[in-house]
Amino acid sequence: MKILVTGCNGQLGKEMYAILEKELPGKTIYTDIEQLDLTDAEAVKTFVIGNEFSHIVNCAAYTAVDRAEEDKALCSRINVDAVCNIANAASAIGAKVLHVSTDYVFDGKAFRPYLESDKVNPISQYGTTKRQGETALIALAPDSIIVRTAWLYSPYGNNFVKTMLRLGKERDELKVVDDQIGSPTYAADLASAIYKILVSHQWVPGIYHFTNSGVASWYDFTNAIHRLGGIKGCTVRPIPTEDYPTAAARPFYSVLNTSKIKATFNVETPYWMDSLEKCINILKNSEN
Numbered sequence: 001m002k003i004l005v006t007g008c009n010g011q012l013g014k015e016m017y018a019i020l021e022k023e024l025p026g027k028t029i030y031t032d033i034e035q036l037d038l039t040d041a042e043a044v045k046t047f048v049i050g051n052e053f054s055h056i057v058n059c060a061a062y063t064a065v066d067r068a069e070e071d072k073a074l075c076s077r078i079n080v081d082a083v084c085n086i087a088n089a090a091s092a093i094g095a096k097v098l099h100v101s102t103d104y105v106f107d108g109k110a111f112r113p114y115l116e117s118d119k120v121n122p123i124s125q126y127g128t129t130k131r132q133g134e135t136a137l138i139a140l141a142p143d144s145i146i147v148r149t150a151w152l153y154s155p156y157g158n159n160f161v162k163t164m165l166r167l168g169k170e171r172d173e174l175k176v177v178d179d180q181i182g183s184p185t186y187a188a189d190l191a192s193a194i195y196k197i198l199v200s201h202q203w204v205p206g207i208y209h210f211t212n213s214g215v216a217s218w219y220d221f222t223n224a225i226h227r228l229g230g231i232k233g234c235t236v237r238p239i240p241t242e243d244y245p246t247a248a249a250r251p252f253y254s255v256l257n258t259s260k261i262k263a264t265f266n267v268e269t270p271y272w273m274d275s276l277e278k279c280i281n282i283l284k285n286s287e288n
């Protein structure tokens, strides 16, 4: 087994490094844009074929959801063209690709958790390009696994948890939307699920949904972040989405049904608040 993890400086990439180096030390090469720009087709081909990888875990993406509305070309190059480059290079040597996608492929109009087979209808540039990446990968490397996740956070990089901890210390009041519902997901739990798929003795291609269990609004999520983070001097007030305009539209209902990944690969989906506590404890310890 020889694994390539791309996007290794991102939230998920760092968690993949942590679990793979603990459980399977020395079997993986980790790259980010400085080592391998995935939008460079020739470079990807040379690197992937030259290293004879058995598996590629693509954690790289253009993830700035609002900026993507303006920065369409770059977003598309990273979320679509780069995925095609990975698919083509992997196909040339029979490497298996595990790609990560998003709940934002859906429009959020559902009233029960989304199944993998549900109709997609992205409502943002980011969601559109992530869906195009999925379809391109399935066409070029049908043996691939796609794991859609949502509301990802970790101790690394910029994310909602770190922003709310910082704002909670800086301000005495915060207004947060309470009409978008999803499942906050700890990148370390997603990395554990991906690790389990990699080492399972079955590779069942297709799309899978993975999030932590339970649901919350961004308002609920913020209250939990402040409670677990020990922030007391900040009042969090619920507001509707219309009072917090953003460049990109977001799905109102983003909850993913995770039955398929649990049944196929026996992965665990810990309760979101338990995982949030673990992440916040890591952040607290890193401050000391």
Ligand SMILES: NC(=O)c1ccc[n+]([C@@H]2O[C@H](COP(=O)([O-])OP(=O)(O)OC[C@H]3O[C@@H](n4cnc5c(N)ncnc54)[C@H](OP(=O)(O)O)[C@@H]3O)[C@@H](O)[C@H]2O)c1
Binding pocket: 006, 007, 008, 009, 010, 011, 012, 013, 031, 032, 033, 034, 036, 037, 038, 039, 058, 059, 060, 061, 062, 063, 078, 082, 100, 101, 102, 103, 130, 148, 149, 150, 151, 152, 153, 157
């Ligand atoms: N974050 C979320 O809430 C969320 C929700 C649902 C799904 N997802 C999906 O989950 C996956 C992991 O997300 P994440 O939050 O870990 O993302 P992230 O923290 O933004 O990390 C992505 C990494 O990819 C790198 N990258 C960008 N362009 C590249 C290129 N041309 N070549 C090589 N590397 C490149 C980025 O580098 P730079 O920082 O230098 O650009 C960054 O280090 C993505 O597929 C994302 O779409 C994320």
